[in-house]
Amino acid sequence: MSESSAPAISNPVEYIQHHLGNMTLDGERPASLVDFSVFFVDTFLVSLILAMLFGFVAWRVGKNLDADNPTGLQNVLETVVEFVNQQVKDIFPTADKWIGPLAITIFVWVLLMNAMDFLPVDLLPSLVSGIAAVFGFDPHQVHFKAVPTTNLDTTFALALLVFGLIIFYNIKNKGFIGYMKVFLFHPFGKFLIPVNIIMTTIEEVAKPISLGLRLFGNMFAGELLFLLIALLAFSVWAMPAQVALGTLWGIFHMLVVPLQAFIFMLLTIVYLGLASQGADEH
Amino acid sequence: MNVTATLIGQLIVFSVLIWFVKAVLWEPIINTLEDRKKRIADGLAASEKGFKDQEVAKEIALQEIKKAKQEASEIIAQAKARDGQMLEEAKNKAAEEAERVMAGAQAEIDQEVNRAKDSLRSQVAELAVAGASKILGKEVDAKAHKAALKELIEQI
DSSP: OOOOOHHHHHOHHHHHHHHHOOOBSSSOOOSSSEETTOOBHHHHHHHHHHHHHHHHHHHHHHHTOOSSSOOHHHHHHHHHHHHHHHHHHHHOTTOOTTHHHHHHHHHHHHHHHHHGGGSOTTHHHHHHHHHHHHTTOOGGGOOOOOOGGGSHHHHHHHHHHHHHHHHHHHHHHHHHHHHHHHHHHTTTOGGGHHHHHHHHHHHHHHHHHHHHHHHHHHHHHHHHHHHHHHHTTTSGGGHHHHHHHHHHHHHHHHHHHHHHHHHHHHHHHHHHHHHTSOGGGO | OOEETHHHHHHHHHHHHHHHHIIIIIHHHHHHHHHHHHHHHHHHHHHHHHHHHHHHHHHHHHHHHHHHHHHHHHHHHHHHHHHHHHHHHHHHHHHHHHHHHHHHHHHHHHHHHHHHHHHHHHHHHHHHHHHHHHHHTSOOOTTTTHHHHHHHHHHO
């Protein structure tokens, strides 16, 4: 996380911009904040590989479950499952059979994606650029952003699915009319219906936005700080500072990475638990 | 820092991953954990029951032993009593027998004596008659002196 390549020193702005750029299908940059004609290959590939890794380990362990002599990975995954199950039971006692798998998927997948931050910031980009150079591409035009959760697409994909489930569970447990009544009469009763609609809508929409932005913000800031620390390699005299800061930030990040995964999981359970309350409980 | 078509890809990956994890990991592990919990509870209950059974069996065994001991001592006491009784009986019988034998012997002796006396008597009468006839030189009529003879015999 502290290595830096020579061009970075000569042009810090270009270095950071290069690292914050994503690899796209045909090299084009997104034109605006929301541009569905662009597809980020690096984000998708890394998250897909991590999802497949988790899926493969889960499949291997799930296939060879031994109730009497749990060993190795089975112990680890049993602990994780029990931990997540305990959270679900504590926060959302009436949870149906999908909440647990949803929560553990969020926790483990987000944890894995966040953990990509532990790789040195230049390792994967340099590797990909080097391979691209072998095939005749200009390495300065090849981008690779290794941490999927530093990308709004990933965090909002997670948040949007949770948002969809919030609406689904609301309608399932309150009925469509009951859910609409929450918008009309909550929080100020029947005399301030227009205010109620605005308030409740903001409250509901804030849930996925805060979920997605919190994870994105934390991971993006962490990545950016690693990049800035990498830039400290401008002279030999700055090396001790670089090593010290890199170590400190790395240690801090070891806390942030599982914490953000845990918070995302916990808030998902809380939101879905709230959504599953009956109409009368408001 | 943009929202792009990647979002849709991530949504699909996420959904599939949830479904996959539920099928291959979550449900098997939850089942295993519950199964294990149940088996441990059953095992503990069984051991508890085993301990109780053992206690009961111990109690029963102790009672049995006590009863057997009591019976044994009773039997021994009975045997002892019977032993004494038999000894007493045997003693009595022996004494009786001895008495009987002695009485028989006495009776025989008496009989023998009487018989000897009788024979002596008859011989004495004959001798007396014979002696008297020799002294008198003539036949003494035994019948005529029957009363005298009888008196004589009686005196012997």
